[in-house]
Amino acid sequence: MSSQPVSVTTLTRAIKEALEASFPYPVRVEGEVSNFRPHYSGHAYFTLKDSFAQLAAVMWKSRAINLPFALEDGLQVVCTGTVTLYEKTGRYQFNVLEMHKAGKGDLQARFEALKRELWEAGLFDEAHKLPLPTYPGRVGVITSPTGAALRDILSVARRRNPTIPLLLRPAQVQGEGAAADLAQAIRDLNRHGGVDVILLGRGGGSLEDLWAFNEEELARAIFASRIPIVSAVGHEIDFTIADFVADSRAATPSAAAELLIPNREEMLGQLYYYQDKLATQLLRRVQIQRHRLESLKQHYILRKPELLLSPHQEALKRQQTLLAQAYTHQLQAKRQALELLKSRLQGLDPRQVLERGFVMVEQQNQPITRAEALKSGPVRLIFAQGVRTGQLALNEEN
Structure with missing residues (x-):
């Protein structure tokens, strides 16, 4: 139980909501009209009753004027309507949407039966x-x-x-x-x-x-x-x-x-509204960006770009010096390696050996490097300063 009291309005409204939720769709009620009071406004207030109970009912003018018969006490009727609660008096009542005299309700009964069946099947969900x-x-x-x-x-x-x-x-x-x-x-x-x-x-x-x-x-x-x-x-x-x-x-x-x-006019109005709104937003964005650009133009870096470039220029000079030094050092190393290779190649040159007094012997265009390869016959002697040819006669030695 809540310790805080609720207002009469709050409780009455909760009861009304619970009552209406219990009857979410129009219901059909048969009973006898009593206490009928025609109102100057055209609304019809009356009671539906049977042998054991009675139900306060109202039929608003917009519906009462369409009744094909005069409403009077003692009339047996079948009403279709909704159950609600009138908050000012705290009384629940039946809001009549449709009414006809009893005894002609076979179709209405079929209607109510099918409505209940389809509602239970979920077709109204x-x-x-x-x-x-x-x-x-x-x-x-x-x-x-x-x-x-x-x-x-x-x-x-x-x-x-x-x-x-x-x-x-x-x-x-x-x-x-x-x-x-x-x-x-x-x-x-x-x-x-x-x-x-x-x-x-x-x-x-x-x-x-x-x-x-x-x-x-x-x-x-x-x-x-x-x-x-x-x-x-x-x-x-x-x-x-x-x-x-x-x-x-x-x-x-x-x-x-x-x-x-x-509505076409409403659609066009909405279109023009969003068109103007879009144009306004775009203009505002342009103005914001223009303001940012003007602010950047006034920045001290842009007014004195040398302040921004100076550190980078110094770094660039240092890198240039280091690069030149590295290039010179690498070039010298390559030159020394080249001279070393040149000396080695010159040491292997046969002409250098001939300059020291040696002679290269060839027979049949092949250099003679072993004694047993030398044969009697034509021979070619290559000196440092020329070439001589002749016949070689070898003494046979065992």
Whole structure:
């Protein structure tokens, strides 16, 4: 238990949120009207009761004026609405969205049963809903080609942005086979439409007229769509299974077109705004860089570049001196090595030996280096200062 007390407002608001979270979708209630009080504002305040309990109810003027019958005490009715809590009085009440007399609710019962089944199957989960594109390149429309809904959609599209193309997939929206045709239309646009979002809608009507949008086949086609779908069926007070499964709901086809078609003038205004903003930012960056450049130009290094170059010039001179010394030293070493090699080569030159009085003997153009190689016959004697040829006769010695 918290030691700090909470305010009445805080507690009441928490109770309201918990109550509304327990009934996230409209529920259907059957009961007898009592304590009916028509209000000067047009709102209808009354109580729904049965043999064991009663429930405070309100029907706002915008919905009460559409009732096809007069509301009075003792009337047995079936109401569709939401549960909420009126904070000022601390009383919970039933906010009636739709009402019809009891005894005609077979379709409504089927509606509630299917809604419960699909809700339990997860088809209404927010986690599965796709985001709507902010700027759709192409909008698919599924509706009757002759209905008022299409005229309303086209009127809004022309007014808001005539440059966005609409692709109509005509479909039957009422009667036998309508649900199957609507489901096939969704599959067709997913396969071949090339659209970014789908508007699924029709004008208002009775529960029977709108029943195609309460069929399970259509609900599962909406759920399986890879393209986001906006459901816009009937008037604001009409709720269908398609509304709960779709990625978004609009009260009317016109409202759906307003939601999906971005206003061209607003887009141009945004474009001009960002264009001006970009130009301002670029100009500011140029000014900042120009200021930095001016600051650098005033830097003492740039005003007296010799202060920056002087240390490097001294280092360069030292490197030049060291390089010249190294070059001279290396050149002398190479010259000494060359002289040494030259002396060695001269020592090996045969002419140097001949200059000392020796003679080189050749026979058959081959130098004679061993005594046993010398034979009688032509001989060639090479001196330091010339060459003599002759015949050599050897005495045979054993």
